[in-house]
Amino acid sequence: MNFTLHIMGSASAKPIMERYQSAQVLSVHGRLFLIDCGEGVQMRLQQYHISFQKIDSVFISHIHGDHIFGIFGLLSTMGMLGRKIPLNIYAPGSFGPILKFFLSYYGEGIGFEIRHIVVKAKEPEVIYRTKTLSVSAIPLNHGIETYGYIFRENTPQRNVHKPLIERYGLTLAEIGALKQGADVVRGDLVIPNGEASYLPWEPRSYAYVSDTAPFPQLAQWLHGTDVLYHECTYTAALAAAAAERKHSTTLQAAACAEAAGVSELLIGHFSSRERDASVYERECRSVFPQTRAVSDGDVFDFPLKKTL
Numbered sequence: 485m486n487f488t489l490h491i492m493g494s495a496s497a498k499p500i501m502e503r504y505q506s507a508q509v510l511s512v513h514g515r516l517f518l519i520d521c522g523e524g525v526q527m528r529l530q531q532y533h534i535s536f537q538k539i540d541s542v543f544i545s546h547i548h549g550d551h552i553f554g555i556f557g558l559l560s561t562m563g564m565l566g567r568k569i570p571l572n573i574y575a576p577g578s579f580g581p582i583l584k585f586f587l588s589y590y591g592e593g594i595g596f597e598i599r600h601i602v603v604k605a606k607e608p609e610v611i612y613r614t615k616t617l618s619v620s621a622i623p624l625n626h627g628i629e630t631y632g633y634i635f636r637e638n639t640p641q642r643n644v645h646k647p648l649i650e651r652y653g654l655t656l657a658e659i660g661a662l663k664q665g666a667d668v669v670r671g672d673l674v675i676p677n678g679e680a681s682y683l684p685w686e687p688r689s690y691a692y693v694s695d696t697a698p699f700p701q702l703a704q705w706l707h708g709t710d711v712l713y714h715e716c717t718y719t720a721a722l723a724a725a726a727a728e729r730k731h732s733t734t735l736q737a738a739a740c741a742e743a744a745g746v747s748e749l750l751i752g753h754f755s756s757r758e759r760d761a762s763v764y765e766r767e768c769r770s771v772f773p774q775t776r777a778v779s780d781g782d783v784f785d786f787p788l789k790k791t792l
Contacts, residue, residue, distance in 0.1 A: 525554035544575035703743035715753035738771035
């Protein structure tokens with residue numbers, strides 16, 4: 485039951501040789517989710533041996549070029565490779581004309597359906613759900629309509645302590661009820677669910693927050709998330725520029741992580757003016773020590789958190 489993050493691009497507006505524009509792939513239980521699609525994403529997918537055709541869905545934060553310039557080439561290559569299964573692209577409504585333009589000029593020969601699922605939310609809202617995963621969109625503060633995304637494993641079905649099955653002579657129906665979180669009631673005898681069953685593992689979660697100025701609700705919305713990716717385009721000395729362009733500084737990203745109570749902070753979306761990402765990392769760690777500056781090609785495995 486994997487939960488693995490692959491960094492495809494960690495630069496901001498201007499890519500550099502070692503850093504492409506924003507893109508990540510999150511693999512959850514075998515499903516691949518592409519988060520943003522900056523220029524060069526096809527090259528990174530090939531370089532890091534990630535299948536184009538296995539991408540389940542795409543999540544676009546906003547339509548600034550450094551987050552979508554890779555989408556035309558990716559869709560064209562998927563068609564050239566013979567993709568047949570539909571592709572869902574979750575993106576703000578402003579992405580609609582862009583996709584329409586692509587299809588009108590380059591859509592001939594695309595043998596699969598491309599579905600634009602319009603994201604519209606004023607507070608966290610679940611926009612994608614399977615048996616194992618839920619994805620919520622959270623509105624950000626970037627001047628144009630922009631969303632972050634929180635990926636959470638759904639709570640697994642509970643397991644029943646095996647010794648109690650024999651001790652109480654539990655029936656199949658009673659075992660089923662315990663697995664669903666209910667108590668077993670036999671007249672005056674109550675077998676509490678909390679004593680008879682347990683979660684086999686704790687759900688894991690990941691939040692992607694790119695291109696936003698700080699705002700009070702963000703940390704609250706992120707509360708309970710294991711790992712947070714937060715842009716920090718600017719160092720602390722450039723706070724005025726960050727505010728003007730509605731981005732975050734290192735210290736602001738770190739303060740958000742601290743207030744949200746996350747276990748780990750990943751930072752990226754670095755400006756090309758500063759080639760040494762350790763500068764960003766040091767500033768964040770002065771506020772939130774569990775910070776890591778990402779690089780293209782980094783892979784983060786979220787370990788399964790067993791309860792017993």
